[in-house]
Amino acid sequence: MGKKIRWGILGLGNIANSFVKDLALVNDAEIAAVASRSIEKAKLFAKEYQVPLAFGSYEELLECKDVDIVYIATPHSFHANLSIMAMDYGKHVLCEKPMGINREEVEKMLTSAKKNKVFLMEALWSRFNPAIRKVKSLVEAGEIGNVTYLHADFAFYAMDRDLQGRVLNPKLGGGSLLDIGIYPIFLAYLLLGKPNEVISTSSFHANGAEIQTSMIFKYPETHAVLYSGFTGKSAMMAQISGEKGTITIPNRWHQAQGYRVHKEDVEEAFELPTQGKGYFYEIKEVHACLAAGKLESNLWSHQNSLDLIGLIDTVRGQNGIRFS
Template sequence: MSNEIRWGIVGPGRIAHSFADDLRLVGGGRLTAVASRDLGRAKDFAKEYGAESSYGSYREIFESDAVDALYIATPHTSHCELSVQAMNHGKHVLCEKPMGVNLPEVEKMVAAAQENQVFLMEALWSRFNPSIVKAKQLVDEGVLGDVSYVNANFGFYALDRDKEGRLLNPRLAGGSLLDIGIYPIFLAYLLLGKPQRIEAISKFHATGVEAQTAMIFDYPYAQAVLSSGLRSKISMKAEIAGSKGSLYLKERWHETQGYMLELNGDEEAFDLPTKGRGYSHEIEEVHDCLNKGRLQSERWSWRNSVDLATLLDEVRRITGVTFPFE
């Protein structure tokens, strides 16, 4: 690995723009190539962000000598296939969440990383958000005492969107759970681990996708009350409560810029702004791992992605969420 990590982007959609913007803020790497099934889109994206190479097929970027690491930013249903192809060509991969639409896909991706001896990480950017990192630290240090309650929600109104689009199309693994429900589940898992038992119920949209899900994760001492939905705009704060105090992640907690700590009846607010939009922090983690020769992150490992996929699959099993291609 050279001192400068050469990045390629697969799928120049909206989230790829946020990633490319934040990559400019991170030392030790630059964008060198972009691939899309539409060569014109790839060329426009490459021009906007100063990448030298643009490709009209994904195969070309996998075979390119111009990149070391690829950010897979396509819809969920292609994550596994494209990531495995990239790794089979010796590329390191940062794959947008969810890494796969189910556990078998995630396991296949991990196996490909092991076989090819390349880096693989799920792009769960919230794991590296400074406020969430701090919240986990405070929980681990016992500052909140014995944590017995976590509450996290993620919702917005999307039922007026294109029925053939990513969110409402079951053929594209649509619905709230994999797109945004993954965030509350992630937070509960990060702070409390895997639950002993899960209760869940979903509401479905006319297209057949799950449009709203409520969940309770039950632990020996704690409960996590979680929800996701595409049927209404809801408050998106998160609460972590223990025997000594509580911590509140500020609005839109998955990309929060700070938190509030309540201890002994006193409240104190802390600002922890992200660098750029916040994708910069996961990029820094990838750079650090690659520069140290690591194939996985210790902060969000292959095991973590396997566990998260297991939890998502279990919620889907309980609520009856399936996709036509499964």
């Protein structure tokens, strides 16, 4: 077995717990260090997952010589600054989505990656999901003919959450758009590219946080109808319809375990269960890129991240969605 890639994690919330469990499934990966602004939290996390090093500041981890790459799992508003700091220390970076809260931040991150000659990728885990990759290949192969309609939603009830927490706090980039709206936007972009026109509308909490957004992406022959929200639960299903049939990705489509194809009154189901929760695949992509000496992924490139945040910025601009 070759040398293992040594990971550090910045930010130890729920997503970091899921990520580190999937990291354990990757043979050539090891978790070397974790950091939180609370040393007590870092020590508890390190004890639970048998991590050798725990730090009470992010910079201490970045100074550590035993870390090759960092996974940034903090609230959105910290992504850009921490990524740039990590790259200035010569670390490779996998940054949780969204990479930045606007295009300007993402551009600064890409400039830093180029300057420091390190790998940088947005952790848009759904891009590497086996079922979603298969659906993309079927659409590109013309399995359902020209796509004429796409629907994707992602919503759950969150109006009872702590207003100081990540979900509903504008100071932390809170709101449905960056947190979960990014998924429907991503799917439309992945399968259809950049739209000719974006139409959108949003609703807001009294504290200024955006709490639901409806979007229509218009293409020459296709409408993509997208939704995200915290005011109630949606089906969380994706449907791609074409001239010859329909592909459906069932409930919680962003972490798909399979898909269905409906053609000529016949529906066929295909199962593609993930290893672990699904972070396994983005980790494997990072490792493959590092092994090949790449500084970005072909599957989710720097340009893809720029395009995605550009679409999000368009929706924000149309609805006056602001972050402190």
